[in-house]
Amino acid sequence: MGLLSGLMGNASEVNDNDLDDFLEHVLIEGETVQKAYRVIRDLFIFTNKRLILIDKQGMTGSKVEILSIAYSKITKFSKESAGHFDLDAELKIWVGSDPIPISKDFKAGDNINEVYKIISQFSL
Secondary structure (H helix, E strand, C coil): CHHHHHHCCEEEECCHHHHHHHHCCCCCCCCCEEEEEEECCEEEEEECCEEEEEEEECCCCCEEEEEEEEHHHEEEEEEECCCCCCCEEEEEEEECCCCCCEEEEEECCCCHHHHHHHHHHHHC
């Protein structure tokens, strides 16, 4: 089910230890990862200072775009689920004056409420 969920674009939680080598040259002093999620090859990383989106591009994934969003630039955010029986949930984040949100799907078992709480803690 994990591979199928990944192929369908659902996010799965990533262990901090798996990120250490990759984030060695990205994180600044005093910055720590709070939560991280993988959507196929891409990463959605919440730190205590910012949101980092890592987009691996191309067939091999050797080209990587790293987008850093300060929590202060998040203008609004939402979570959507159908309640207790929902297998999936969706997180939307609007940045600055851009009317199109950043949107990620979360599968059952990944606690979108924790992510929502992290965004609330750092952006409000």
